[in-house]
Amino acid sequence: MLANKLGIIDEYEMEALESGLLLMLYEQLFIEGPLPTTLAFNSIREWHRQWLGNVYTSGQGDYVTLT
Known part of the structure; x- marks a missing residue:
């Protein structure tokens, strides 16, 4: 599990939180x-920030080189 700003360590609690936040974003x-x-x-990056930005620390976008 990723470290989160809320100190949640229970995976079921985190799953419920993420699901609820995703529903709110969809609405x-x-x-x-x-x-x-x-x-x-x-657009996708902004939606992701809106969805989980208050839960996880987010920095710059991650970039990878595909060859």
Whole structure:
């Protein structure tokens, strides 16, 4: 389990929290207005930050070289 800002160590508690936060994000995205017509990396990164940004420490994007 990743270290989190809330000190949660129980995997079931963390799963419930993440699921609840994801549901809240889905509701926000689908109620507030139209989704983007094209899916871009920046949109996904922002959604991920909104979903888990208050739970986990997040830094810069991780980049890997694919060869």
